[in-house]
Amino acid sequence: MKIIKTATILLTLIAGLGLGAAPLLCAQEHPLAKVNATVKASAIQIEMVQAGEVSPPAEFRVALYENLIQEMQKEGGFPKVFRDGDRNAADAPNLVILRTTVIGFKQGSELKRDVTTVGGATSITVRCQFTDTEGKVLLERNIEGRVRLIGDNLKATDDFAKKTAKLANENFSSDDKNSGYKNVI
Amino acid sequence: MIIRFERIALLSVLLSLGTLISVSQAQQAPSETEVVQVIGLTGVKQNTKGSLKVENGSLSFVYSKGNCNVLAASIQDVVTGRDSQRAVGGTVGTISRLAPYGGGTALSLLRTKLDIITIQYRDPNGGLHGAIFTMPVGKAELIKESLLAQGAHTSIASNEDSTAGPTQQSEAKEQQR
Numbered sequence: 001m002k003i004i005k006t007a008t009i010l011l012t013l014i015a016g017l018g019l020g021a022a023p024l025l026c027a028q029e030h031p032l033a034k035v036n037a038t039v040k041a042s043a044i045q046i047e048m049v050q051a052g053e054v055s056p057p058a059e060f061r062v063a064l065y066e067n068l069i070q071e072m073q074k075e076g077g078f079p080k081v082f083r084d085g086d087r088n089a090a091d092a093p094n095l096v097i098l099r100t101t102v103i104g105f106k107q108g109s110e111l112k113r114d115v116t117t118v119g120g121a122t123s124i125t126v127r128c129q130f131t132d133t134e135g136k137v138l139l140e141r142n143i144e145g146r147v148r149l150i151g152d153n154l155k156a157t158d159d160f161a162k163k164t165a166k167l168a169n170e171n172f173s174s175d176d177k178n179s180g181y182k183n184v185i
Numbered sequence: 186m187i188i189r190f191e192r193i194a195l196l197s198v199l200l201s202l203g204t205l206i207s208v209s210q211a212q213q214a215p216s217e218t219e220v221v222q223v224i225g226l227t228g229v230k231q232n233t234k235g236s237l238k239v240e241n242g243s244l245s246f247v248y249s250k251g252n253c254n255v256l257a258a259s260i261q262d263v264v265t266g267r268d269s270q271r272a273v274g275g276t277v278g279t280i281s282r283l284a285p286y287g288g289g290t291a292l293s294l295l296r297t298k299l300d301i302i303t304i305q306y307r308d309p310n311g312g313l314h315g316a317i318f319t320m321p322v323g324k325a326e327l328i329k330e331s332l333l334a335q336g337a338h339t340s341i342a343s344n345e346d347s348t349a350g351p352t353q354q355s356e357a358k359e360q361q362r
Contacts, residue, residue: 048305048313057269058262058340059303062315066225083312154223 039138041172043080043092044072052101052127063154064100064126064145067161072098075165079174096138096172098164099129103142121146122153128164130171139171218324222246225304225316226253237318239331244304246318255316259306260337265325266301268341300325304337 046068049061065084072081078096082089089095104125123146130139145160147153217236224231226246235248244255299319306314320328333339 048315057266058264058305059266059269059301059317062303062305062317063224065313066315083308083314085307086310086312088310 038171038173039096040094040174041078041096042094042174043082043089044076044078044096044098044168044172045082045084045086045089045092046072046098047084047100049126050099050101052103054102054104056102056105056124060124060153060157061102063157064102064124064160067157068098068100068164071158071161071165072168075162075169077169077172077174094174095133096168097131097133098168099131100164101127101129103127122156123147124156124160126160126164128167130168139167141167143167217247218320218328220246220318220320220324222248223317223319225314226255227314229253237320237328239328239335242335244328244332244337255304255306257332257335257337259308260304260332261307262303262305262340263329263332263337264303264339264341265329266299266303267326268339269301269303298322302328304332 046065049064049068051061069081069083072078080092082092082095102124106121106123123144125142125144128139128141128143129137131137143160143163145156145158145163147155147159217238220235220237222229222231222233222235228251229246229248233248235246238245238247239257242257244257244260246253246255300322302318302320302325304316306316308314329339
C-alpha cells in the first residue's frame with residue numbers, strides 16, 4: 001500500500017514537472033521569435049539584403065532581394081510592396097519595413113544533389129526584422145532557405161522568399177486583405 | 186637623302202595607321218552578347234534568354250517578347266562573378282571562413298561554367314532594382330567595362346586589390362559621393 005502511494009506521488013510529480021516544463025521548452029525553441037497578434041499594415045518596404053557575419057556574393061544578395069519582392073507581391077498579403085529607397089513609401093499609412101541580414105550559409109553541391117538526390121543541400125540563413133517607420137521591432141525571425149533535391153543554389157533564395165512571405169502573411173493584415181476573396185466564406 | 190626622307194615618311198605613316206587601327210578596335214561598339222536574364226528585370230520572366238547590348242548610355246536587353254532598357258547612369262553597382270569571388274576570397278572571406286554555419290567559402294549561385302554579371306540600379310522613384318545575367322565565359326568583364334565607360338558605377342573595380350573587402354570598398358564608394 002505504501003509502495004503504491006509513493007509511486008502515485010512520484011508519477012504526479014513527474015507529470016506536473018512535464019506539463020510545467022513544456023511551455024518553457026517550446027519558448028526556448030525560437031529565442032528570437034516574438035509572437036504578436038496580427039499587426040495592421042497596408043504596405044511594406046523591403047530593404048536590400050545586407051551582409052552580416054558572412055558576406056555572400058552580390059548575385060546572391062540580389063537574388064534574395066528580388067525573390068523577396070516577387071513573393072511578397074504574390075503571397076505577402078500587402079496591398080503595396082515598395083522597393084528599397086522608393087520615395088512613394090513615405091506617404092503609405094501603416095508602413096512596415098523589412099530589413100534582412102545574411103547570418104549564415106552552408107555551401108552544398110549541385111552535382112551531389114543531381115547524382116544522389118540526398119546529399120549536397122545548400123542552406124542560407126537570414127535574419128528578418130520587420131519594423132515600423134520609427135524603428136520599433138514588430139517581428140524578428142531567422143529564416144532558412146534550402147535547396148535539397150534538385151536545382152541550383154538560386155532555389156535556396158526562392159525557398160527563403162516563400163517562407164518570409166508566408167510569415168508576413170500570417171503576422172500582418174490590411175483592411176484590403178480582410179475584405180479580399182481569401183476571406184470570403 | 187631623298188630616299189631616307191621617304192623611308193622616314195613611310196614609317197611614320199605606317200606607325201600612325203597602326204595606332205589608328207588599334208584605337209578604332211578598342212572603341213568598337215561592343216556587339217550583342219547572348220545572355221540569360223536570371224532574375225530582376227521588371228516585366229521579364231526568370232531565366233529568359235535574350236541579347237545584351239551597351240550603347241547610347243544604356244544597357245539594353247532584347248528578348249523574344251520585347252526589350253528592356255536600363256540607363257547606365259542609374260546603375261549604382263555593377264559586379265561580375267569574378268569580382269564577387271575576389272571579394273569573398275579576400276579579407277572578408279578569410280574572416281567569414283571562421284564564422285558559424287560553415288560560412289565563408291564562395292557561395293556560387295549557379296553553375297560555375299558561366300560568367301555572371303549583377304547590376305543594381307534605381308528607378309525614377311528611387312526604388313532599388315537588381316538584375317542578374319549569365320553569359321559565356323569571358324563576356325562579363327567586357328560588358329562591365331562598357332557600362333562603366335557610359336556612366337555606371339561599381340563597388341569593386343576590376344583592377345582593385347583583392348584583399349580589400351566589400352565593406353571597405355563600399356566605404357570608399359560612399360566617400361566618392
